[in-house]
Amino acid sequence: MNKLERPGGEAQVEYLDSTFRVVKPGTFVRCGVTGAAIPLDQLRYWSVPRQEAYANPQAALVRLGHAADAPPSG
Numbered sequence: 001m002n003k004l005e006r007p008g009g010e011a012q013v014e015y016l017d018s019t020f021r022v023v024k025p026g027t028f029v030r031c032g033v034t035g036a037a038i039p040l041d042q043l044r045y046w047s048v049p050r051q052e053a054y055a056n057p058q059a060a061l062v063r064l065g066h067a068a069d070a071p072p073s074g
Contacts, residue, residue, distance in 0.1 A: 010029065015048050016048060027039060027040060029043060031053055032047075032059075033054060
């Protein structure tokens with residue numbers, strides 16, 4: 001299915017290890033941290049246990065409870 005065949009709006013997605021499955025067609029999903037729309041063809045970051053997408057690596061780190069600019073603990 002290409003962009004022209006996909007109905008507009010928010011998609012429902014099942015996040016799997018290294019891939020995802022579109023349950024309800026759409027053109028984007030929402031970031032679980034920022035709420036930003038993420039086009040499906042640009043979706044790169046998600047959590048399988050939480051079943052949510054992230055707009056970028058920094059948003060994923062925020063969700064995991066790590067500050068992106070914090071020094072490593074240890």
